[in-house]
Amino acid sequence: MSVIVFTVIVLLGSYFAGLLGSLTGLGGGFIVIPLLTLVLHVNIHYAIGASLVSVIATSSGAAAAYVKEGITNIRIGMFLEIATTAGAFTGAILAIYIPAQYIAVLFGGILLVSAVMSFRQLAERTVNQQSYLARKLKLGGNYPVNHEIVEYGVTNVAGGFATMILAGVISGLLGIGSGALKVIAMDGVMRIPFKVSTTTSNFMIGVTAAASAVVYLQRGYIHPAIAMPVVIGVLLGALSGSKILVRAASSGWIRKIFAIVITLIAIQMIYNGITGKI
Amino acid sequence: MPAEAGAKITHPPVSPEKSAGFKDKDMQAVIGWILRTGVFVSTAFVITGGIIFLVNHGHSQIDFASFNKVPDFISHIKGVIQGVIHLKGQAIIQFGIVLLIATPVFRVLFAGIGFLIEKDYLYTFISTLVLLIILISMISGHIG
Numbered sequence: 267m268s269v270i271v272f273t274v275i276v277l278l279g280s281y282f283a284g285l286l287g288s289l290t291g292l293g294g295g296f297i298v299i300p301l302l303t304l305v306l307h308v309n310i311h312y313a314i315g316a317s318l319v320s321v322i323a324t325s326s327g328a329a330a331a332y333v334k335e336g337i338t339n340i341r342i343g344m345f346l347e348i349a350t351t352a353g354a355f356t357g358a359i360l361a362i363y364i365p366a367q368y369i370a371v372l373f374g375g376i377l378l379v380s381a382v383m384s385f386r387q388l389a390e391r392t393v394n395q396q397s398y399l400a401r402k403l404k405l406g407g408n409y410p411v412n413h414e415i416v417e418y419g420v421t422n423v424a425g426g427f428a429t430m431i432l433a434g435v436i437s438g439l440l441g442i443g444s445g446a447l448k449v450i451a452m453d454g455v456m457r458i459p460f461k462v463s464t465t466t467s468n469f470m471i472g473v474t475a476a477a478s479a480v481v482y483l484q485r486g487y488i489h490p491a492i493a494m495p496v497v498i499g500v501l502l503g504a505l506s507g508s509k510i511l512v513r514a515a516s517s518g519w520i521r522k523i524f525a526i527v528i529t530l531i532a533i534q535m536i537y538n539g540i541t542g543k544i
Numbered sequence: 545m546p547a548e549a550g551a552k553i554t555h556p557p558v559s560p561e562k563s564a565g566f567k568d569k570d571m572q573a574v575i576g577w578i579l580r581t582g583v584f585v586s587t588a589f590v591i592t593g594g595i596i597f598l599v600n601h602g603h604s605q606i607d608f609a610s611f612n613k614v615p616d617f618i619s620h621i622k623g624v625i626q627g628v629i630h631l632k633g634q635a636i637i638q639f640g641i642v643l644l645i646a647t648p649v650f651r652v653l654f655a656g657i658g659f660l661i662e663k664d665y666l667y668t669f670i671s672t673l674v675l676l677i678i679l680i681s682m683i684s685g686h687i688g
Contacts, residue, residue: 269604319645326648327579340568352677359684473674476648484682488641490637493641494594495594497590497641
């Protein structure tokens with residue numbers, strides 16, 4: 267395959283990955299890595315390296331917008347980044363020693379879980395309780411809802427921290443943002459309002475991915491010929507996605523289609539992993 | 545987590561804005577600016593390098609399934625910078641990627657400085673710790 271054909275295919279595929287990733291909130295890595303490995307037969311380590319770089323681009327771009335709105339809780343983000351960066355470092359080191367086919371199977375498994383999770387019913391709620399650790403770490407905050415300032419407290423800091431270590435390991439191992447798991451840690455475990463959880467998760471994804479990307483970079487797993495079309499494609503796709511999201515109020519049917527596609531890809535990844543084709 | 549069972553909030557849980565000059569709001573503005581600029585500049589490098597790379601090597605055949613490691617001339621930062629000076633496409637892309645990876649790291653650095661100005665020493669320490677973990681990650685990637 268010539269360089270130009272490869273670049274065009276990856277560029278188009280990454281654009282759709284970024285678009286779908288942004289519409290569903292799952293991120294672009296979920297489609298980019300299967301595209302590179304299953305369709306174009308790129309070694310999974312290089313696919314992960316390219317995906318990580320695109321994850322940094324999209325999350326930083328989105329975080330720049332969110333942080334100005336004052337919804338992102340920078341203190342919660344910074345504190346939990348201790349967990350996610352340590353996890354990401356561990357994940358990146360593990361990825362180097364784990365054979366490609368095990369990574370593919372694990373990737374498929376996480377993909378299946380995420381497809382199921384994307385159907386979770388989400389309810390906005392706030393707690394007024396603040397645990398001891400949360401008070402010591404000044405984690406509580408406020409955010410604007412319809413021109414009103416809503417105060418919220420934070421609980422179960424230790425549980426959230428532990429979940430974030432896992433989110434970091436998965437991010438470093440599989441090259442995805444693992445935003446869904448970060449939101450579960452904050453929204454589900456620490457009882458942080460959903461809107462604050464999602465924006466703060468986005469804020470943390472870039473640093474988490476950077477912590478493992480430096481390992482991939484120095485191991486020579488970030489190849490410019492692969493990363494270039496992936497980064498540009500995913501970023502443009504995510505930009506389009508954010509524009510559509512503003513217009514279309516309900517994206518329920520997109521989620522359903524995405525969940526089916528994700529499930530099929532996941533099965534394919536697991537099958538190829540087990541049969542050693544990856 | 546019974547040990548962490550909560551106490552009622554008696555005062556607004558917002559962090560006290562101790563320093564009159566520099567507040568959380570300013571930090572949000574600075575962080576937003578760093579992230580936006582970082583993504584913009586690094587993407588510009590990636591696109592420019594990509595165009596040069598495709599013009600020069602668009603029709604070369606590459607077997608992406610079996611190649612290993614990046615080309616030698618961009619496997620270290622010195623080579624990347626030399627390649628940028630000589631307008632080598634892959635080196636310019638790689639430089640953009642390095643800038644992109646550095647963007648969130650700079651964000652942590654500036655947040656740390658912001659917390660220091662706010663005299664929030666706990667969070668200055670937390671920011672430093674995050675930077676340290678990334679540094680360890682960087683060094684380990686080099687050695688191992």
